[in-house]
Amino acid sequence: MPAPYACQPGESRGRLHPEELSTFRSPWQRDRDRIIHSSAFRRLKHKTQVFVEHDGDEYRGDYYRTRLTHTIEVAQVARTISAALGLNTDLAEAVALAHDLGHPPFGHTGEDALAALMAPYGGFDHNAQALRIVTRLERHYAGFDGLNLTWETLEGIAKHNGPVAVPYPWALAEVNAAWDLRLSTYASAEAQVAAVADDVAYNHHDLHDGLRSGLFTEADLMELPxxxxxxxxxxxxxxxLETMRRRHEALRRVFGVMVEDVIAVAQGRIEAAQPQSAEAIRAMDGPIIRFSKPLYQSLKAVKQFLFQRMYRAPSVMEERARVTAILNAIFPMMLDDPRLMPEDWQAEALGAGDRTACARVVLDYIAGMTDRFAIAEWRRLTGGRD
Incomplete structure (x- = not known):
């Protein structure tokens, strides 16, 4: 029996384009399935977190996380936490599966590069781009563009990290104009679970990937809380215990501590607030799902370590510069000559009306690229070699 503060399928605000209810699936199971079957979800396989995936000329190993494996891990954590709290696991899973759809190639480096390139044209934000993908850019269904997800899933994608400040990113403003997502409030508890599950997953796997890459060793971690x-x-x-087993055993304990902390804090806050509806969760003055203050402080120390030893490691910074140069090369080329893009994208860009609208079409095309395809396009257009 779901908790009273959980989102209830029968109370969903529905879809922008009305559809008959599924015989066998709840609205959020249907959302989850549409996300999994989307083209953008498949492309996450070849989009990276920290370590860039090359296109075959240089082997970097198959053990590092990609956006897809990260997303699967986030969804697993979201299901665990939401089930423990009596929330709707299907909605939490749907938001978790969609949360990274808007990420461009080359991880956060790619996002930083595209944000700078798009600064004259309204900027770039990966959460807003995810909404653009699921409401417009996925073009498979006969009756509508996008996936026609429910309001609750769209809300979760838009503000799982908290209320969105004005002015809204342009891509988010477009969606919000069509269907008010109440961006000034917190999202459902299920969406908040997806956000914390993201933190749990990347804190765990970045430690694991950093160790495997040799950027730091277990001895370097011994002083960290x-x-x-x-x-x-x-x-x-x-x-x-042998090295790999010792590493796995330790990091799975870290993983467990984070999940148990989130559940315990949420249970305490729910007991104190006694919310009787999903709307009561949205109306709160802070998130109901979060880490305890002591654990949050410990994780800050871990993140600072990762920032210095992994995200800003010399080899990673060298790679960041290389892939930034790739995007800095291909974006203006395609903006100045949209005929460099495939025919369907050419037509949309050439018919966009002005340079800003054209830049947004070019952005949609490049942001959808995988790491290896972006490198291949750069080589095609410039004759460059890694």
Whole structure:
């Protein structure tokens, strides 16, 4: 039996384009399935988090996370937390599966580069781009553009990280003008779960990927809060454990501590606030789903370590500069000559009306690229080699 503060399928605000209810699936199961079957979801396989995926000329290893594996991990955490709290697991999973659809190639480096390139034309934000994908750019259904997701899923994509400040990113403003997502309030508890699940997943896997890459070692982690004690516990319980097993055992304990902390904090806040509806969650003056203050402080120390030793490591910074140069090259070329894009994109860009509208079409095309395709397009257009 779902909790009273959970989103209830029978109370969904429905879809912008009305459809008959599914015989076998709830509205949010249907949303989840449409997201999984979308072209944008498949492309996440070849979009990266930190380490750029090359196009075959240079082997970098298959063990690092991609946007797809990260998204699957986020969805798993979201299901666990939402089930423990009596929330709607289908909605939490749908938001989790969609939360990274708007990311461009080359991870956060690609987002930074496109934001700078788009500054004269309204900017770029990956959450807003995800909404643009699911409401406009996925063009498979006969009756509408996009996936025609429910209001609750769109709300979760738009503001799972909290209320959105004015002025809204242009792509988000377009969607909001068509269907008010109440951007000044918090999202449902299910969407908040997806946001925290994202934090849990990347804090865990960035440590794992950083160790595998050799950017730091287990010895470097021993003084960090949360991480050092986890390794110490493994050493106490399993002395002499081989390196990979020791690493896995320690990091899965870190993972468990984060999930249990979120559940315990949410249970305490729910008990204190006694929300009786999903609307009561939205009306609160802060998120109901979050880490405890002590754990949040510990995670800040971990993130600072990762920032210095991983995200700003010399080899990563060299890669950041290289892929930024790729986007800085191909974006203006396509903006100045849309005929460099495929025919369907050419037609849309050439008919856009003005340079800003044309730039947004070019953005849609480039933001949808995978890492390897962006590199291939750069080579095609410039003759460049890595």
């Amino acid at each position: 949360l991480i050092g004690p986890a390794f110490a516990e493994v050493d106490r319980r399993h002395p002499g």
